[in-house]
Structure formats: C-alpha cells, structure tokens
Amino acid sequence: MPIIAFVGIPGAGATTLTKFLGKGTNCCGYFLSEEDEKTDSCDCLKDNYAFGLRMKFRLERIKHLYMAQKQSENGQIVFIDGYYDKLMRFYLGEKGCRWLMKSSDPYFKVAKEISYIDYRLLPDIDVIIGLRVSFDVWIHFLKNRGRPLDLNVDFQKECFLGQDIFLNIAKQYCVSHDKIYLEICQEVNQLEHIVENIKLKLKKIGVLSV
Numbered sequence: 001m002p003i004i005a006f007v008g009i010p011g012a013g014a015t016t017l018t019k020f021l022g023k024g025t026n027c028c029g030y031f032l033s034e035e036d037e038k039t040d041s042c043d044c045l046k047d048n049y050a051f052g053l054r055m056k057f058r059l060e061r062i063k064h065l066y067m068a069q070k071q072s073e074n075g076q077i078v079f080i081d082g083y084y085d086k087l088m089r090f091y092l093g094e095k096g097c098r099w100l101m102k103s104s105d106p107y108f109k110v111a112k113e114i115s116y117i118d119y120r121l122l123p124d125i126d127v128i129i130g131l132r133v134s135f136d137v138w139i140h141f142l143k144n145r146g147r148p149l150d151l152n153v154d155f156q157k158e159c160f161l162g163q164d165i166f167l168n169i170a171k172q173y174c175v176s177h178d179k180i181y182l183e184i185c186q187e188v189n190q191l192e193h194i195v196e197n198i199k200l201k202l203k204k205i206g207v208l209s210v
Helices: 014-021 034-039 047-073 084-091 108-121 135-145 153-161 163-176 191-204
Strands: 003-007 027-030 077-080 127-132 180-185
Touching (some): 003 014, 003 047, 003 163, 014 027, 014 077, 014 127, 027 047, 047 084, 047 108, 084 163, 127 163, 135 153, 153 163, 163 180
Parallel strands (some): 003 077, 003 127, 027 077
C-alpha cells in the first residue's frame, strides 16, 4: 500500500493534515510531536549544539519513514508529515532555504555529505502532496504554532521565498522516480474541507478507496 508524504515550508500544515487524514480511513500517520516541533528551532543556537539538535530531529523523521515503509509492506496506507531528509541534498545552501543551515556553519559540509547519503539510501515513497500557502495564510498558521523562530521577520522572508523551491524539487523527484505529485492550496479555517479535498484527489488516482 502507498506511503503518502506532505512537502511544504514549515508551518504549512503538514502535521495537522497528517493527524486528521487517518480519521475515517484505513490509514496511519507519522509526525513529530508538538513538543518536538516547538523545540525544533535552531536559528538561535550555535554550531555543534544546533547541528546536534538537527540530527536528533532527522533521526526521528527517518525512524518514522522506516516505520511507514514497514506499515506499507503490511498492507496499510500511511501518511507522513514530511519528506525533507530524502530531498535535503537539493535544499541545503539554496536561496530561500538558507534558514535550514547557513553555508558558513562549520558543520555545513558534513550535513551536505549526509544529505547525499540519505538521498541514496532512504526509502522512496509513492505520493507527495505539496502544500502551497499564501503569505497571509502562512503567517496566520505560524502565529498559532507558538515557536519563537516563527516570529523572526528575517526567517519569514527567507523561508517563504523557499516555497517554490521546496515544491518544485518535490515535483521533480516524482517525475524522475515515476511517483505521483499532487498540490493543494491551504486556507484559513478550512481544515475539514481540505482534508476531504485531499481524500477526493487520492480516490481519483486510485490511492484511497474510502
């Protein structure tokens, strides 16, 4: 059964959608806990501690990916709230993605090498759902997340510039690996409508049957 992953800039709603899409379907979801999401804010941290914290969350996401692979092999449809680590090699150092890690960081080359290995070794998935947000909708979502980095204006400008990069790289991955790419536009206070819209799109392509 398929593994379905969300891709979008932080705060685009991937975790929320992953939680809700399991309701009423024969699906399961993997996502970082709310506590992890609130502490996954390394911009203010320095050098080795910031790198170590990033590796901690990478480990958690990769664990989820392999758990999702096992569930998929056992006949379960699985949603995961991100696919960043598989695609990180294309993000690191790019304009609009420098909030992930600055090229001046002493661990940047190490992170880049890890990203190439991850791209080669981490499992492929079947469907990517790209989450596109307008700036106003995104800021509304960020205010509700309660993470300190989200309030940083420089982060907001840089991160939003990376939206097209995130989505285009995900789309290119799907084309090159013969996978399915879908894209939805997020809206404020439209969670149930968007969840149903995603279910409908997945039914149309034969991925979801309920």
